[in-house]
Each structure stands twice: as C-alpha cells, then as structure tokens.
Amino acid sequence: MATEVEAVDVKRLTPAELEALELERPDYEIKLESLNQWQLAWRRFKKHRLAVVGTVLFLAMLAVGAFGPIFFPYDYSVVPTPDQIVYAGRPPSLAHPFGETGSLQRDVLALVVNGARLSLVIGVGAALVGAVLGAIVGGIAGYFGGRVDNILMRVVDIMLSLPLLFVILVASKFLGGGSWYTILVIFALFSWQGISRLVRSLFLSLRGQDFVDAARAAGVGDYRIVFRHILPNAVSPIIVATTLVVAIVIVEEAFVSFLGFGVDATQPTWGNVLSNSLTFIPVGNWWWPLFPGLAIVITILAINFMGDGLRDALDPRAKD
C-alpha cells in the first residue's frame, strides 16, 4: 500500500520548479465528475436493496399489464358450452396454472393478467392526474398565499372530511360507473387533496428561500419562478407521494369493484375478479380469490418499498 514519496522541501524550490510540481499533480477538483441530483439519487437508490426489488416487481407487473393480455386474451362474450362446465371450477393444472373459475370456467391467469392492465391503468392514471391537480392547486395556494391559499385549503379540508369511500360509491353510481375511465376520473378527483397539502407546504417554505428572492431580484417573473425555480425543488417529495397514492388507489379500486360499484365484470380488474369469487369460496375453490389477491398484495408491497427507497434517495439532506 505505502508508496515511496520523495520528500521535497517546497520552500527551497525556485518558482519554475514549483510550477513544474503543480503541473505534475493531478487536478482533483476539475476531474471530479459532476453529478446532478438525479444521478446522486440513483446512486443512493441502488443501495436500497428492498427498493430495487420493489421496483423490479412493479415494473414486472406493469409489463404483465402491458403485454400479458396479448398472450392471455380475455373475451367476456366467449361462454363455454354446458357440458364443459364444472360447477366449482377446476384447480390449478398445467393447462391452467392458476386454475379455472367456477360457473363460467374462466382461466384465472387470464383474469389476473387482464385485471392487471385495468387495475394498474386506474391506479397509475388516477395518481398521475391527482398529482398534477394537487401540484397546481397546492402550488397556487403556497406561492400566492393569503386569501387564495385560504379558499383553496378550505376546499381541500372539506373534501378530506367527506367519508371518501361512500362518496366514491355514490359518485360511481351516479356518474354511470362500470367503465374504467369513469372510475379513473372519480379516483383522480379524490386523490389530489393530500398532494396539494404537501405541495402547498413545500411551496410555502421554498418561496421564502434565498434563491427565490435572488431570482426575483434578477427580474424573473412569477410564472418562471413557480415552474423553473420552485417546482423542480419540490419534485422529489411529489414523486414519493404519488407512488404511495398509486398503491392507495389500487386498493380502493379493488374495494369499490369488490362491492360491485366499480368496473363491471365485462372488463376484469383485480377487484371485480375477487368480488365474483366471493360466492364460490364456500365450495372450496381457493385458487379463484387467491391469485388476484396475491397480485394486489405484491403490487402494493412493491410500490411501498419503491416509495420508501425513493424517499431516502431523493431526500436532499441525505448524505452518502
């Protein structure tokens, strides 16, 4: 390890020799690679083992949702002939690894795979729309403050004080529930409040930061201050919160569909597949509820692990 270093008395060197010495020395500071905050975050994220596992699982689930239906197509109108029907369904076998449902002999694997598509579209879609809505509302409230802030936050308070599930049930009933995009819109409308509170508090603290004052002193206008100076500094917590909202919406969608107020049975989601399985549980066909249930549990766990890792990785105060 120890390398021989020739001792040099710097004080005795001539200026020319000193300069030569300077040139030999590598320029550490400039050679340091310049990492932006995303690269730094990725570095921290990689160290978080569970988060990486969660991300891989979640991406796998997204892939299943995106490409699975191509390999395991599902068509509601295809109905088996009476002689093919076994009342209680068939347990997992080589041909049907997740088994077959009771009554209509659906392939559970096909249901889970097709359900993944809709459940994830609703979960991710509603969370993204909610995040954008929340960022806009919270951003306006936090940046402008005063009366605007007061009005917007009271609206949020009111919406948060509503018993959410009942409101969603009623809304899906009246807005003509059954189609997946209605459900998505309903969930989006009820998932931005938490994010808007978060964004508001971020904006409140960020707008008082010196760099915002410095930007204003440099003549930057409100619009650019909000979108170029404040928002990028608030993006990390918004991302973390949004991932967690995805998980919440998936569970709530499953719950609402389970109660029969969600997407109708012509289009499988994890929730309505579970719901239909309910009557057959006493018959003992455990495979019907098990696999969509597992899909939900795995997805939620994966998202939560991912969110955890993101929170640690994106925390600006984190030190490597």
Place this chain on the structure above:
Amino acid sequence: MSAPIEELAASAEKERDPNLLLEVSGLRTYFHVMDGTVKAVDGVDFALPRGETLGLVGESGCGKSVTALTIMRLIDTPPGEIVEGEIWFDGRDLTTLPDEEIRKVRGGEIAMIFQEPMTSLNPVFTVGNQIAEAVKLHQGVGDKEAMERAIESLKAVGVPDPEKRVKQYPHELSGGLRQRVMIAMALSCEPKLLIADEPTTALDVTIQAQILELIKEIQQRTGTALLLITHDLAVVAETVQRIAVMYAGVIVEQGTVEEVLLDPKHPYTQGLLSSIPGKQKRGRELSVIKGVVPNPFRMPPGCKFEPRCPFAWELCHTHEPDLVELGRADRRSRCFLQTPAGALRRPEFAAAAKQAVRDAVTGWET
C-alpha cells in the same frame, strides 16, 4: 414630522439632477403584523450619484436591508407596505412603476448580491444555467450566447476554469466561489446600480477581503454605482466613498467616509466607533452602547436613540430631531447637539467623539 403637502408637491415637480442615479426621499416601509405595525423604514432620504459608492451602515434590524428590498420592490405586500416616499432611479419613480416595468429594472438595471451565497443559488440548476437565465431575460439573446456570456462574466470575477464551472451545481462550489458566481450573475447584465446586502458577512475573513477587493475593482472598472449594506465599519471604510448610518429605521448621520468615521457628529456613530476593540483598550472591558434597540412596536416619542444616548436631555425625550445639514447638503446629522439648542453640550460630545476616533484608528492600524 411629515412635510407639508405643498412642499412635497414642489419636490415632485422640481427638476431632477440627471447626475443622480438614485434618489430616495421620505421613504417609509411599514409591516402590518398581528401585534401592530413595524415601522422598519421610517423616513429615509439619501442620494447616490452615478458611478459612486455609498455604504448603508447600521446594526441588525435597523432597516437597512428593508431599504434595499424596497428599492428593488421585493417587499411582500401584505404584510409589507411602502407607505410613503419616492425612489427616483434614472428618471423614474420605482414606487409607482408597474410590475411589468419593475421586473425589467430588477436584474437589468439594478442588480443585487445577497448575504448568503450558500443558499442564494438554486440547488437544482448548474451555475451556468442560472447566470444565463438572467442574461436571457434582460438581453434577449439565445441559449448559446447567454451561456457564452455566463462564461465571460465568471471569468471577469476571477473564477478559474469558467468553462467547467458553468456545468457544476452550486453544492460543488465553496462559499467564496458561490459569492463570485452571485457577483457574476449580478454583473452579467451590466447594471447601473449594484446593491450588495452584507456580501461578505457569511464568508470567512480571508475570502471577505478577496470579495470586497473584487467588488471594488469591478465597480471601478464598469463604473456601476454601488450601494453597500453592512454592519461592519471596517468594510465600509475600505470600500465606499460615502456613508449613511441608520438607526431604528432612520438615517442618523451621513457624509463621506472620512467625515463620518473621523469626525462623527452623532452619538450613535460615536458609540459604534468606541465599541471597536483597539490597542489602548487592551486588558480593559470592551465598551458597548448601553441598552438595546428600541421595541419596534413602542418607539421612543422623541429621538429614537435617546434611551441609549449618554448625551441626551429633556428635549431629546420629547422631540424628534431632523436630519440637519452640517455645512453641505450631503453632510447631515440627526441630533440636537448639532443644532443651536445643543450648543452648550457640544464640546462634551466632541471630546468623547475625538477619543473614540483616536482609539478606533489605532485599533484599525494594529
């Protein structure tokens, strides 16, 4: 005492001296907060000729930063409010300028350097991006040229390897380098006025000297006017030509650096000078100005410095002195000692002032 209406109207109509870049008159900035009204700036007048330098000195909370922010119109309203006064800058009154116009002035014609270089840069952008943004806003040039200007201005403030530095993030730079970046940003649009609000307070002593030297050199090279805000008498003594001393929202004394620091005409200035630790005072307890800055909600009825002033008498308690001229329009003091009413007490003050100056000067020389 506010001036009569006719007098105000007359001052608004009078021809402005085109040589004056900045003329602040009767400026009052109040903050309406829950417990009442804080008169942070309560009648401030000063003028700054083109290309000259003025130091605004005073302790924390005396209103010097608020004065600067008011000039930039960066006071949050509410709770802040510019209650009264005019800020003439290059032929326009900044207090009445529409937002659109004031935005062009900010950064373009008046640039500001802040106290905290560690937090005044946006952590998510490269420093090049941030300088280029200011250039693009005010000079209407494209991305590429703006970045070239950013590199140039970094070079001008003595940042080594500017081509590489523009690609770095603020957290990769030291405090001194960041302050240089702030100065580069401020100067990138060739402003007519540079406001430096405690530009060296957050830096360590060796860097302080470098940054002050840099500001001075750039001021002389570019001919921009400089308004330096600081609580450090040593800093103003080295950097500016003229001084205005602020106390509790008003200017108590103004003049050239030599006049104010070597021949103070206000007990507050004298107090500041005598609290500089000097050679003679070695081994003795440091002298301080007794008492504290008055409660902003309950300002003294008379002179604001009266409760702490060793020379005060009844008149000071009941009446507020004006900022009286001492021979010249730009040499003033807000003290009854300098009026006929204080003639008898003046020698006592003059002796104390002389002693304070003598001690302070020897202090600086060591």
